[in-house]
Amino acid sequence: MKKIIALVEDQFDDLEFWYPVLRLKEENFEVHITAEKENQRYVGKYGVPVVSEYSFDKIDFDEYSGILIPGGWAPDKLRRYENVLKIVKGLYEQNKIIGQICHGPWVSISAGILNGKKVTSTPGIKDDIKNAGGEWFDKPFVLDGNIVSGRRPMDLPFYMREYIKKLKSI
Amino acid sequence: MKKIIALVEDQFDDLEFWYPVLRLKEENFEVHITAEKENQRYVGKYGVPVVSEYSFDKIDFDEYSGILIPGGWAPDKLRRYENVLKIVKGLYEQNKIIGQICHGPWVSISAGILNGKKVTSTPGIKDDIKNAGGEWFDKPFVLDGNIVSGRRPMDLPFYMREYIKKLKSI
Numbered sequence: 164m165k166k167i168i169a170l171v172e173d174q175f176d177d178l179e180f181w182y183p184v185l186r187l188k189e190e191n192f193e194v195h196i197t198a199e200k201e202n203q204r205y206v207g208k209y210g211v212p213v214v215s216e217y218s219f220d221k222i223d224f225d226e227y228s229g230i231l232i233p234g235g236w237a238p239d240k241l242r243r244y245e246n247v248l249k250i251v252k253g254l255y256e257q258n259k260i261i262g263q264i265c266h267g268p269w270v271s272i273s274a275g276i277l278n279g280k281k282v283t284s285t286p287g288i289k290d291d292i293k294n295a296g297g298e299w300f301d302k303p304f305v306l307d308g309n310i311v312s313g314r315r316p317m318d319l320p321f322y323m324r325e326y327i328k329k330l331k332s333i
Numbered sequence: 334m335k336k337i338i339a340l341v342e343d344q345f346d347d348l349e350f351w352y353p354v355l356r357l358k359e360e361n362f363e364v365h366i367t368a369e370k371e372n373q374r375y376v377g378k379y380g381v382p383v384v385s386e387y388s389f390d391k392i393d394f395d396e397y398s399g400i401l402i403p404g405g406w407a408p409d410k411l412r413r414y415e416n417v418l419k420i421v422k423g424l425y426e427q428n429k430i431i432g433q434i435c436h437g438p439w440v441s442i443s444a445g446i447l448n449g450k451k452v453t454s455t456p457g458i459k460d461d462i463k464n465a466g467g468e469w470f471d472k473p474f475v476l477d478g479n480i481v482s483g484r485r486p487m488d489l490p491f492y493m494r495e496y497i498k499k500l501k502s503i
Contacts, residue, residue, distance in 0.1 A: 177381050181348055182355055189356075189490035210379035211347050320359035 165228040166193045176235030177207035178316045179264045183231045208235045224250045234265025242273040262326045264313035281307040283314045335398040336363045346405030347377035348486045353401045356493050378405045394420045404435025412443040432496045434483035451477040453484045
């Protein structure tokens with residue numbers, strides 16, 4: 164059974180975090196909700212809560228087949244942790260599947276993995292993506308190599324269809 | 334393409350409404366978000382919004398293959414509308430697929446379709462289900478005929494896997 168890291172911090176976009184987590188469980192993948200602290204309650208920007216299961220300071224990312232980076236304001240917090248950037252970059256280099264939606268690419272920018280990559284995101288951060296060397300598209304989802312990106316909550320069905328297809332291919 | 338009604342009212346459980354709607358879209362079903370008024374904003378109990386697309390006073394339910402009843406406090410409001418009860422009962426009698434999760438069965442109780450049926454729900458309303466003639470189970474999901482029920486938000490993956498399987502079978 165493949166294992167996936169679902170990163171979380173406060174102010175995550177409620178649907179962009181929960182839809183992918185529940186969707187991968189429906190597909191029988193093992194999803195590990197991972198934050199700075201384990202067993203801690205985090206709250207989405209609308210108020211939906213989640214309790215973390217793992218700390219990103221303790222997990223061994225080699226064991227995982229992919230990672231999910233939610234949108235909302237959580238990515239602004241997540242990109243400040245050295246261990247988050249190490250995990251995202253490490254998984255990227257191992258050809259594991261990187262999923263990022265909406266503001267999620269802020270984390271990938273700081274992990275230094277978007278140079279030369281085709282990416283979608285919320286239009287709000289398109290300049291950050293371009294300045295990081297990425298090519299930005301206004302599309303529901305984009306796949307480039309092992310990076311799957313989604314634009315916004317209502318694109319979740321298309322983003323996750325692609326993410327799951329890619330995850331099953333490795 | 335099969336069409337599904339997604340009922341909504343204020344104070345819906347945010348994940349129990351949105352996960353099924355997005356999930357059916359991922360599966361290429363056509364989902365019609367249906368409320369008392371069309372083009373009106375409703376807000377979930379945590380605060381995630383939705384804008385309705387159809388009014389249940391105007392739709393022709395014969396055209397639909399199934400219906401989704403979310404949890405949260407929305408079912409307490411939905412069961413008060415005669416047209417909601419007419420639609421749920423009508424679809425049930427046509428062997429269309431009825432999906433209900435958490436507090437959703439309150440609506441089915443008032444539509445008079447749970448007598449003799451096996452059902453799960455939030456434990457809070459088990460007595461209402463029993464008093465309506467249903468047999469209550471504490472399980473992630475239950476399927477009985479054309480009624481699929483789910484217990485709570487974290488059971489969404491199992492509930493929707495079953496709902497989709499059943500929907501594809503008709």
